[in-house]
Amino acid sequence: MNLPHVVIVGGGFAGLYAAKAFARAQVRVTLIDKHTYHMFRPLMYQVETGILSADEIAAPLRSIFRSQSNIDVRMGEVTGIDTKNQIVRVEPCDLQYDYLVLATGIRSNYFGHDGWKEFAPSIDSLDGAETIRRDILMAFDYRRYQHDTVRAAAMAKQRGATLIAFTDPYLSPLAAHADIILTTSVQSPSPFGALTPAVALVEALVTGLVDLLGDRPLERMARYDSMYAGFVDAGDRAQGEGT
Numbered sequence: 286m287n288l289p290h291v292v293i294v295g296g297g298f299a300g301l302y303a304a305k306a307f308a309r310a311q312v313r314v315t316l317i318d319k320h321t322y323h324m325f326r327p328l329m330y331q332v333e334t335g336i337l338s339a340d341e342i343a344a345p346l347r348s349i350f351r352s353q354s355n356i357d358v359r360m361g362e363v364t365g366i367d368t369k370n371q372i373v374r375v376e377p378c379d380l381q382y383d384y385l386v387l388a389t390g391i392r393s394n395y396f397g398h399d400g401w402k403e404f405a406p407s408i409d410s411l412d413g414a415e416t417i418r419r420d421i422l423m424a425f426d427y428r429r430y431q432h433d434t435v436r437a438a439a440m441a442k443q444r445g446a447t448l449i450a451f452t453d454p455y456l457s458p459l460a461a462h463a464d465i466i467l468t469t470s471v472q473s474p475s476p477f478g479a480l481t482p483a484v485a486l487v488e489a490l491v492t493g494l495v496d497l498l499g500d501r502p503l504e505r506m507a508r509y510d511s512m513y514a515g516f517v518d519a520g521d522r523a524q525g526e527g528t
């Protein structure tokens with residue numbers, strides 16, 4: 286029997302549930318995705334912060350559909366649609382369709398400020414999440430110590446992050462997980478500790494990095510400042526329009 290051919294592009298939430306909805310229909314379905322897996326995006330934050338690994342939120346599309354007999358799962362990046370001739374352009378061979386479901390999802394929006402990309406990598410893909418994960422975590426914890434800071438730092442370390450602990454000479458418990466420990470005194474004549482030496486340490490570190498790396502950090506800080514200024518201006522304008 287020559288069944289109608291439904292082609293679904295994208296195996297995200299929309300494509301996945303569309304394909305499942307056709308399970309008992311008299312059609313043959315082809316699901317195409319540029320990846321072999323379906324990704325559970327709401328848990329991307331956990332991958333980014335090292336709480337979960339990428340494979341814990343990515344399930345192979347073929348195993349999801351192993352008991353659905355009318356579906357063929359293909360990996361490939363769709364590069365175009367010829368709506369006149371009902372053809373999906375995909376390597377290595379194009380696909381003819383009777384019905385087409387386009388479920389290719391989202392793209393990060395930098396609101397016309399492409400310069401923001403460098404400072405705010407997208408977390409709409411596993412590549413982005415892994416990039417963020419390679420960042421060094423600098424955790425600040427001075428007496429009295431914060432349990433949540435220690436716990437978050439320990440989890441990040443466990444997942445492979447490099448941890449730099451900024452603490453006092455009595456050492457926050459997060460020092461036990463740190464690759465590098467930087468201490469400064471918090472003693473002061475008052476009953477409260479003082480963080481002035483900690484601020485001086487951060488300033489010294491920034492100066493040291495600029496000395497070591499030349500103009501690159503300065504340029505990056507200047508770009509960050511201009512991005513931030515643009516962000517504040519945009520916020521002020523939006524607030525002005527709202528009043």
Ligand SMILES: Cc1cc2nc3c(=O)[nH]c(=O)nc-3n(C[C@H](O)[C@H](O)[C@H](O)COP(=O)(O)OP(=O)(O)OC[C@H]3O[C@@H](n4cnc5c(N)ncnc54)[C@H](O)[C@@H]3O)c2cc1C
Pocket residue numbers: 294295296297298299300317318319320322323324326327328329330361362363364388389390391408409
């Ligand atoms: C970090 C994060 C947290 C989120 N948290 C929540 C939440 O808590 N609750 C909630 O309701 N929503 C949440 N969302 C939003 C939710 O994940 C999206 O609304 C949902 O994923 C959209 O589903 P979709 O199928 O349209 O697209 P997607 O899930 O983006 O799937 C699109 C699929 O198309 C594939 N694709 C794209 N282009 C092509 C191409 N040219 N060829 C082949 N394949 C292609 C992609 O590989 C992908 O698999 C979150 C999103 C993110 C990024």
